[in-house]
Amino acid sequence: MKLAILTSGGDSAGMNAVVRAVVKAGILKGCETWVVREGYEGLVRGNTEAAPKSEPSKTSQNLPANYRNTNINLIQNLRFGDGDLLKDGTGDFIGGRTIKGRYIVRVGFDDVRGWFAEGGTLIGTARSKTFRTREGRLAAAYNLVKEGIDALVVCGGDGSLTGADVFRAEWPELITALHAEGRISKEQAEAHSHLKIVGLVGSIDNDMSMTDLTIGAPTALHRICEAIDNINSTAASHSRAFVLEVMGRHCGWLALLAGVSGGADFIFIPERPPPHDTWEDEMCACIHRHREIGKRKTLVIIAEGAIDSNLNPIHADYVKDVLTDRLGLDTRVTTLGHTQRGGRPVAYDRVLPTLQGVEAVEALLESTPDTPSYMIGVQENKIIRVPLMEAVAMTRAVATAIEAKDFDKAMSLRDPEFKE
Numbered sequence: 001m002k003l004a005i006l007t008s009g010g011d012s013a014g015m016n017a018v019v020r021a022v023v024k025a026g027i028l029k030g031c032e033t034w035v036v037r038e039g040y041e042g043l044v045r046g047n048t049e050a051a052p053k054s055e056p057s058k059t060s061q062n063l064p065a066n067y068r069n070t071n072i073n074l075i076q077n078l079r080f081g082d083g084d085l086l087k088d089g090t091g092d093f094i095g096g097r098t099i100k101g102r103y104i105v106r107v108g109f110d111d112v113r114g115w116f117a118e119g120g121t122l123i124g125t126a127r128s129k130t131f132r133t134r135e136g137r138l139a140a141a142y143n144l145v146k147e148g149i150d151a152l153v154v155c156g157g158d159g160s161l162t163g164a165d166v167f168r169a170e171w172p173e174l175i176t177a178l179h180a181e182g183r184i185s186k187e188q189a190e191a192h193s194h195l196k197i198v199g200l201v202g203s204i205d206n207d208m209s210m211t212d213l214t215i216g217a218p219t220a221l222h223r224i225c226e227a228i229d230n231i232n233s234t235a236a237s238h239s240r241a242f243v244l245e246v247m248g249r250h251c252g253w254l255a256l257l258a259g260v261s262g263g264a265d266f267i268f269i270p271e272r273p274p275p276h277d278t279w280e281d282e283m284c285a286c287i288h289r290h291r292e293i294g295k296r297k298t299l300v301i302i303a304e305g306a307i308d309s310n311l312n313p314i315h316a317d318y319v320k321d322v323l324t325d326r327l328g329l330d331t332r333v334t335t336l337g338h339t340q341r342g343g344r345p346v347a348y349d350r351v352l353p354t355l356q357g358v359e360a361v362e363a364l365l366e367s368t369p370d371t372p373s374y375m376i377g378v379q380e381n382k383i384i385r386v387p388l389m390e391a392v393a394m395t396r397a398v399a400t401a402i403e404a405k406d407f408d409k410a411m412s413l414r415d416p417e418f419k420e
């Protein structure tokens, strides 16, 4: 099997560990391994330049051939930013840096050495408009067949996994079209009649259904906790209140768990909108009580997508004004923004992608035209496979339920055992 991996959508810590695990597990199980740079955009653009010749590194010279670095120069340049890093041939400059003319790159064992400890995604990610079109996916299919790749691992959010499913469903028709256009031979069409696809969820929001934890969420939570610890020093010294806005979109997981681990006084999450006409009283009464029993600092956490029961967004600046005006607290707003995404993955964002990466390769090796595309998840601490589209459909249903104000439905879709 020739397998390729790409990272797509928003970056998250642990994506590099996924790439490392998939490449290493793939090689150990006898596969040829490739990375696709810049997400689906790289698949669409493919390779317009021949692979440069590169010497195996000293450390890999004694290894079997496919354990060696095959692209050590390319990958090292990608990491350290010298040499071949040029503007892309088309004039676009996606993902910061690109290697001229090659988006689908063969990699060996050494190429991904130590990647578990690196933040973000070293192979780049992008949001590709072209891949949303049939023409784009036709080009992507051609580029994969050209390199002989028959299996794809996609690590991204629900959008990326939807794209993966669309691609696989359309694949037979794309192959027929490429053959009819004379771009691929009959032998190539026959050898590539089935595309094996598996998805891994890389997202800091932890908003995917049918899995307990997404890759990157533990690190984002850890970053928020560190920020709270820093804020607490000044809050306690000056007896201040802080209103902290955290990421998470429709999902309150980051806000809720940060609140629990950082000792917040009040937390706003999208799944439990407070009554629009009484939440200010409720919040002030709660914080007043805490102050009366001697707390010198106050922390209110607001999830990015927090709303009241009338679906009005709850803004940090408004909460700050309420605390200042009604309780007389010296209140500051801190929006953590992208610091939550960045930095080295915490231990669990190395362990989870490693276990899931190995499972992804096994799922690909067992894939047949009759098996569904799987998403690799984790439930009750066990690595599991679930049908990718079921997980995506469920995630969408949760978002729709929240938009429709049906919060109990949203919660029970996320957790079938949920009770009010």
Ligand code: ATP
Binding pocket: 008, 009, 010, 011, 040, 126, 127, 128, 129, 131, 132, 133, 156, 157, 158, 159, 160, 161, 162, 163, 164, 166, 203
């Ligand atoms: P995040 O959770 O960080 O937003 P995501 O994976 O949900 O990540 P999206 O921007 O929704 O991010 O999707 C990433 C890419 O996946 C898109 O730019 C597009 O190339 C591809 N994609 C998404 N939906 C589809 C679709 N329906 N058909 C084809 N491709 C799609």
